[in-house]
Amino acid sequence: MLYSPKWSKAKKRLSSFLCEPLRSRVDFQVINYRKAHDQLGRAVITVxxxxxxxxxxxxxxREEFYRERDIRAKSNQYNDDDVTGNLALQDQAHKMLKAxxxxxxxxxxFALEKYFNSPIEELLKSSxxxxxxxxxxxxxxxKRTLLKMEETILKEHELIQYFxxxxxxxxNIKVII
Known part of the structure; x- marks a missing residue:
């Protein structure tokens, strides 16, 4: 499934939200593989x-498939007819990937849709x-919000710490990371 609305409009809107000092340094790209069965590819954030x-x-x-397979092997419970159970395993594997x-x-x-359609205060609390x-x-x-985040940022994923x-x-905020 390709992104709808057009990626060029979404990229322009996303770039408009960037803070001024990062506008020339951060870029978002979407690369679609037309010959892939679902025409999806990858999204990239560059600095x-x-x-x-x-x-x-x-x-x-691929990773989700392997994780789901490992979960099934450990639980030793596999039933093709258990749609709810299979979806729960897939969801568990997907959460592991995101972590x-x-x-x-x-x-x-999905993150873009939520980002564009939610207030910033709510987005800051997102997991x-x-x-x-x-x-x-x-x-x-x-800057004040960034300073308030300093205490908890060390508990966050390394990608969040990087950004x-x-x-x-x-x-020009001095932080200890």
Whole structure:
């Protein structure tokens, strides 16, 4: 499933939310593989033209399959007819991937929809790392909010810590990470 509305409009809107010092440094790209069965590919966040986060659908789906298989093997309960149980296992595997920082392009699109349609105060409380990363790059987040986050940022995923440090660096906020 390709992103709807058009990615070019979404990218322009996303870029408009970037804080001023990062506008020329951070870029978002979506690469679709037309010959792939679902035409999905990957979404990428670059900083200074270096890929920091690649959200590849093929990699995410492969890893999800392996994790789901491992969960099934450990629980020793497999039933083709148990749709609810199978969906729960798939959801558990997907949550494990997100906790490890492995995302598909569809995760990025889901995060974008939530980001565009929710107030920033609500987004800051999100448990989704992609949404938290978008918030850290957002011009609506000020220095005081960034300073308040310093205590808890060490408990966050390393990707969130990276983008927190990047934002603090461009805002001339001294942090200990």
């Amino acid at each position: 200074d033209k270096v890929e920091i986060l690649s959200m590849c659908t093929i990699t995410a789906e 490890d920082g492995i995302y598909g392009q569809y995760d990025f699109f 989704d790392a992609l949404i938290r990363i978008l918030c850290l790059l957002d011009r609506r987040i000020g 927190y440090k990047l934002r603090c660096d461009v805002e």
